[in-house]
Amino acid sequence: MAPFYTNRLLIIAYIATRYVLFPHLLKMFNAEQMMLQYIDVLFNTPFISYKTLKECILFTQFKNNGSNLNQMPLYVSLFANIPEQLHFYMFAIIDVLTLLYFLRLDLSHFVSTSLKTKFWIYTLNPLTFLGLIMQTQFVFTQFFIIVALYYCLNYKANKNGIYKAAISIAMATYLDIYNIGLSLVCLNFFITLKQKKQYAICFISALTSMYGVSYLINPNFIDNVILSSVLFKEQYPNIGLWWYFFTEMFQEYRNFFKFVFNGYCYIFVIPIFLRFKSYPLQAAMILFTWITMFKPYPTVGELGFILTAFVSWFDMNVIENKLIMGLLVMHSLVLLPVFYHLWITVGSGNSNFFYAMTLVYVIGLALVLLGMIKSLLYKEYITINCDDDNNEDSTSGKKLNLVCV
């Protein structure tokens, strides 16, 4: 009985620190002014920031066709019905639920990450925590992706698992149109054609009905959220590759390159869908990382999710260059806000400094992606070739030297 109680105490203490004590401390020390504004560029884009959400809530009373109301109507109306003091707790509840689903997402047949490790990986991830403190929309997107993956993986054990999965992936897509690629990859979770059909129909109808309801609430969301994001209308510096490219791009080619860049985001959807048929969960993560690298409004919050998933869902033992990967990511995370500050506030640097760091960031992300794919290919090779007779080889810890030819 004793460990049970200590566990419970620990969890209560954890919740109190993460959701009450720490945010209050930050508020007490005026963190918004002192600290958070410097890393604002990493975590917030107009499409996910809490400021925009508040603006959208205000404009529900006025003529709400403004182009800077970049949030989805259902998301806005959810928060419009909650008093402002409780907004943070809404995000906190979603964060707790994300943690619960993340812990329940059991991959013991694939990697041997214990429940405890997963708990600490999630809770000690500063990127996820800061995303929560800044109340970004990604808290919700991440929740829906994790829920979708959970129900996809355990659809047999759960009643209506397929529908729950389809609806959550539709919600993730609703919040960020760039997640639509995940819906295809998730099709691989289901074995029979009937299940696949159920999933596809449920996904499409959920998404259309959500868009339909949104259209009734505020028809301007098509222009202001979806098209604005896809066509990169809000030109704010962020950590992606689009902002500088399209600021500097010659007028005549701008539309062409917007088309190309969007195509580039989705270029690997079908290849990954076909190649990793038997590993849909990892495939979804790989695709998510690829899209994050090349979408118009990426944030560091997504990196937080990617790293959490990378460490807990992939076999870290077979991945090489972990040090370089880590250093690159750290390097870019430290220098991105510094160079942004030098450019925007101090004026002693220019935009090229910040741009160079976004390049490093994308290279770091590319190495993470490479690690994911390599670990998955290794796993695939072992399952196909070494499962029956050479079982001792793989478990003995001797690493196979694999190459691609």
Added chain:
Amino acid sequence: MLAFNTFIKCIIAYILLLPFASADISTGSFKEKLDLKILPKDYMLSSFNFKLKSDNIVSPRTSLFDFKKHNGFSRSIEPLLTKNGVKNLYIKFTKGHWDSQKWGKLPNNGWSSGGSGVEIWAMMEAGNKDEVIKNWNILMSEVSGIFCSSVSFINSEKITFINDIQSYYDVDLLDQIPIDNEDNELFFLRGSLANEAVCTENLSPFLRILPTNGKTGLSSLINGNRLFDSYWNSMSIDVNTVCTDDSSCYLDTEIDINFVVNIPQAIARNERPTPKPVPAEELQCDPNKKLTEWECFPLLSKKSYSFFLSDIFGTYINDSNRFNKEDVSTISITGIDDEHWSTGIKVIPRGVDDKDEIEALGLLGTSNHVYELKEHQKTNYDIYVGTTDNTKVSLNESEYPPIYVTRSLTGDSQDKGVMRVAFTNPSQERDITIRYFETLPWFIRLYVSSLKNNVKPHKNLDVPKFTGDVNDLIIKTDIKPSIIRSAPLHMQHTLRIPKNSVVMMTFDFEKPLLNYEEYPPDSNHGFEVEAAVVVVIDEDFEENAMNGETRGLLKSHNYIMRTSTLLLTLATPDFSMPYNVITITSTLMAFSFGLIFNLLTKRVVTFEDSKKLVTDRPLVRLLKGLKIKK
């Protein structure tokens, strides 16, 4: 051929109708007035006012032979209005800063001046908003042609539709505006271009509109060199379409030209055209302050001086061929007391050119300081103003402005900032109600939700402080959000400012990047943001006006003013980088594509197996074959 026939027909018709047409008595008129107001600290405000009334040239129904007589009324104005469905048009060019702390209320309650730059208001008739915007764009290009300014840049990105017309326009005059088509509506629009450089080429079209062409009458005084060398100047033209009944409509035009000069400086300019320092013996130093050979604090106490208007304007009033022969042109000097100030008029007969001779001519004075150029005397005039104590100038209680407004941008970074507007009600007795009319360009992403209000006492006096909810001070809010690259953010707050207090409003905003071609040539200079309009409302009057009963004119009840313009700096990219950015970004994308593509398409084998596989490849075999042949 057809055109020629029509032309002939027209000529014949014209000849036939000419006797009847010319039999009409001209209803047009022209009145001119000059008001010189001596302001404290040796400043002088010169207000020229010209009132033009056209003949009945606008008829609500277009007749077959629509001959228009202009009778001295400018020919360029009428087509400008009728072609684009414009009923009323107000154009205001303003430059400089009106120091209301020193100089009091704006002339004409602020209605004849705009924010720094160009400001245009128009009452337009159209079926819908798109049509209005289309007509507005045509109107702007025509106006920019006539007034030689770049107002054609005021497009849909900058214009606002005005909702609460009653604060800006006499509602009872709406009935007098003819509407051509029953289905159409009237729209009241405003557009402005901040800090447009107003100069002589904008003035000459104004003078050309006058029947005197700026050559005779009071307008002969106006001279671009002197007008634009002032502390504050404003030129405005108000054109109203007025219909007394169905058939008789006319254009009522009022031109106001106001400017403030510093009298000693203007006189000194005559004495020393090149800027040289005042000789030491002419300096009036304050003996109570530090006085050495190098330091001299100017004497602030009374000084005496006298001047003629020709010293300030450079010319005499030319009365040789005045247009309004039946009317009088008035010159009045206000803001002075009789004890210390004296004025006079000098009549200079024709043919007297010699300077000494003119100087020897005598002065005629009046007790009320009003001079009328009455008869057609073919002479020149000059006005004399002299004082024994220049400090004896003071503003009346009623001449103090009811409100002071300051607007500023704060924040040290180029991506976000705070806009702060402070409204001060200096009055000790009564609260005031104002309309704060703001139009911001789309590249200011203003968060209206971040509005914070704050009230402070203006001066530490015995007047009770404001105690109550600050948010209750906002009576009404009206917001149209901005649309990227097509519409500005427009907000109008109706506020109550408690007596003796300062109400401060702050808004957070963010600034985006623009496309490289949208930056101006000197992008680090920043972008001009137009002035906000603040109207102090007479609530009783407005209520009466809405109910249809009016007493007096709106312009004498509501006081209108503009804040200063703002300079907004945006973050700039490195303009020399386009090729580098395009190539480096593309390389990185291709590089990551290659990495992933390689892993996805190739076969995974152990290192030992790979050697065998590699040797089986056709290229390797070919190379091997070549080696063997050697």
